[in-house]
Amino acid sequence: MNAAFLSGSLLLILLCAGSAPLPLEQRAGGGMLLLALWAYAAWTGRAVQPTSSLRLMPGVALLLFGLALVEARPALVGWALVPPLIVALEEARRWGWRSLRVVVYVILWLDLFALVHQLVAAGRELTGAALLAWSLGLGVVATVFVAVGAARVQGYDEG
DSSP states (O other): OHHHHHHHHHHHHHHHHHHSSSOHHHHHHHHHHHHHHHHHHHHHOOTTSTTOGGGGHHHHHHHHHHHHHTTOTTHHHHHTTHHHHHHHHHHHHHHTOHHHHHHHHHHHHHHHHHHHHHHHHHHTTOOHHHHHHHHHHHHHHHHHHHHHHHHHHHHOOOO
């Protein structure tokens, strides 16, 4: 299953980074970050473990493509943090650094929720009350999700 996941992820990475409506340097930068994440997943072999954040890789590639489609270019700065944060989370897990793992988990997921917020808000051209409702609703969901996840990560023991 790891080979199928990695093959499919690589294909999706190449499609998303190659066809994203972005300037060449931004496509290349996003593609390099995704390929580095893919190489890390292939090197470690942990891509399909249930607790691995490497399973987010296809979604991260699609998020890059989506942000490019809705022309949410400022959000790409936040997106560029996601692949390194995934690697940092995996390394903190590997080394058993529980406190660092919790901090990186919180940063990663808050960043992902902010990016999804931007994707929908820009894609739907939300303004006024609709933007406020979307922001508040997603903020509540994000807070609960991240709090529960951080508590789970804090209590998770691999050894």
